[in-house]
Amino acid sequence: MSEELPTVYLARHGETEWSLSGRHTGLTDIPLTSRGEAEARELGRRLRELTFAAVLTSPLGRARRTCELAGFGQQADVDPDLAEWNYGDYEGRRTAEIRQQRPGWLLFRDGCPNGESFATLTARADRVIARVRQRDASLLMFGHSHFSRVLAARWLGLPVQDARYFILSTAALSALGYEHSREEPAISFWNDSRHLQTPS
Numbered sequence: 001m002s003e004e005l006p007t008v009y010l011a012r013h014g015e016t017e018w019s020l021s022g023r024h025t026g027l028t029d030i031p032l033t034s035r036g037e038a039e040a041r042e043l044g045r046r047l048r049e050l051t052f053a054a055v056l057t058s059p060l061g062r063a064r065r066t067c068e069l070a071g072f073g074q075q076a077d078v079d080p081d082l083a084e085w086n087y088g089d090y091e092g093r094r095t096a097e098i099r100q101q102r103p104g105w106l107l108f109r110d111g112c113p114n115g116e117s118f119a120t121l122t123a124r125a126d127r128v129i130a131r132v133r134q135r136d137a138s139l140l141m142f143g144h145s146h147f148s149r150v151l152a153a154r155w156l157g158l159p160v161q162d163a164r165y166f167i168l169s170t171a172a173l174s175a176l177g178y179e180h181s182r183e184e185p186a187i188s189f190w191n192d193s194r195h196l197q198t199p200s
Helices: 018-019 034-047 061-067 095-101 117-136 145-155 162-163
Strands: 008-012 054-056 076-078 139-143 173-178 184-192
Touching: 008 034, 008 061, 008 145, 034 061, 034 173, 054 061, 054 117, 061 076, 061 139, 117 139, 117 145, 117 162, 145 162, 145 173, 145 184
Parallel strands: 008 139, 054 076, 054 139
Antiparallel strands: 008 173, 173 184
16 A cells, blocks of 8 residues: 555544443433543554544544543544434434334444434535545544444445444544555554553
8 A cells, every 4th residue: 555645544432331331322422431531541552653634523522532532632623524423212222222112123224213314424424535535644533433434434435334344342443545546445454452452
């Protein structure tokens, strides 16, 4: 891969009580747990090895706090388009609970009643990607699980529904880039959390 091609680094926020318990956390502003704060600091140590032309963060507190603890709070710009999916009626609910009412329900196939539609998610992700590609420089973005997965799918030109194939852990680091040219968008690496592993 050419060093001249920019890379977009995606950092997911650290652990929250709702991420730990598997509750869908969209626009509800849940704070980081103490472990989540520690994860954010470890993520920051990993990111110090890299250089970024700009840093962007979701407006939600858990992403902004992760950005701050990672050491990028002073230089980060808030981008409202990086907010998590609005889950509507399923906000705060676990998949198992939803499936009691809707057997076989899948988020990326069925969506959420009174929540953000696939079309709206697509438009939002495409706006982010268009702005990123205009900068033509390596960036760092602090965000969330499902919307970062949507960004990855759209980066590759895939429909939002294909984001189901990209698992993303708390405080993990991923990178969107290119193979040989800007006409060949690719995933450089995904869901890398080795910085969180405690040495034995």
